[in-house]
Amino acid sequence: MKCLYSLFFIIVSFTYSQDDLEALLSPIEYSSNDLQRTFFSTRIVNSHSVDLYKPGALDLRISHRFGPLSSGIYELFGLDQATIRVGFEYGLSDKLMIGLGRSSYKKNYDGFLKYSIIEQSKNNKIPFSVVYFSSISLESIKKNQENYPFAGRLNYCNQILVASRLNSKISFQFIPTFIHKNMVEKNSYNNNLYLMGFGIRYKLSSLIAINAEYHYLLNNNINQTYNSFSIGIDIETGGHIFQLHCTNSLSMYEVGFLTETNESWLNGGIHFGFNISREFILK
Secondary structure (H helix, E strand, C coil): CHHHHHHHHHHHHHHHHHHHHHHHHCCCCCCCCCCCCCCCCCCCCECCCCCCCCCCCEEEEEEEEEEEEHHHHHHHHCCCCEEEEEEEEEECCEEEEEEEEEECCHHHEEEEEEEECCCCCCCCCCCCCEEEEEEEEEEECCCCCCCCHHHHHHEEEEEEEEEEEEECCEEEEEEEEEEEECCCCCCCCCCCEEEEEEEEEEECCCCHHHEEEEEECCCCCCCCCCCEEEEEEEECCEEEEEEEECCCCCCCCHHHHCCCCCCCHHHHHEEEEEEEEEECCCC
């Protein structure tokens, strides 16, 4: 009899534990009053979208960028090389989301916040969304110069994200950007940089979409840098979102891919990459 009681207790405990695990792993449910998400993810490709996670939702995001396709068969068209970023994003409230990440590119640490100012309404009385994005990044890579100042490793990015879900298939976003670098390599380089970007999504189905984004650097005075252009496909599978794309940017944080893209699509400087996003519900 004691064995039967013990077996019954184990089965009931396992059932409740399984329910808790499924609740943790299940995706956020959006209410009927919410507008459907403008994009599938909090990223278009590299850039942030206007979408935020709901309060209590934690996202684990793993991103890879491989070497350039022009590296040839010896490097398996870039697959022998890899740059990685691992990050976490968390919804603090309906309007505020924060995130942290670490990249192998320049051994960079970045943190950001996104705040929703205006949200597009379902009936389109408000036809667009506006989100403020701000990030700070720290380059921890060793410098040739001894006693390199800590403040010189810091860079800042501020963006106003303006997007609209034009119809059931097409979403469009403007991305005016201001970047400040505390230190630059040469005195002739600009510490303050201004960009205008845009992103677009076209839904092929309820679970698959094509995304593209482009950023034009308005006051670039470095000859070996190019404007960032990326195109890819999003695949949603419940709590996972897979983003597969091609881009000329190796870096995956704002200051990096917006101002330090040193390869061109025309010269074969195209990197295959992917983002994997997994959402957990903590409360």
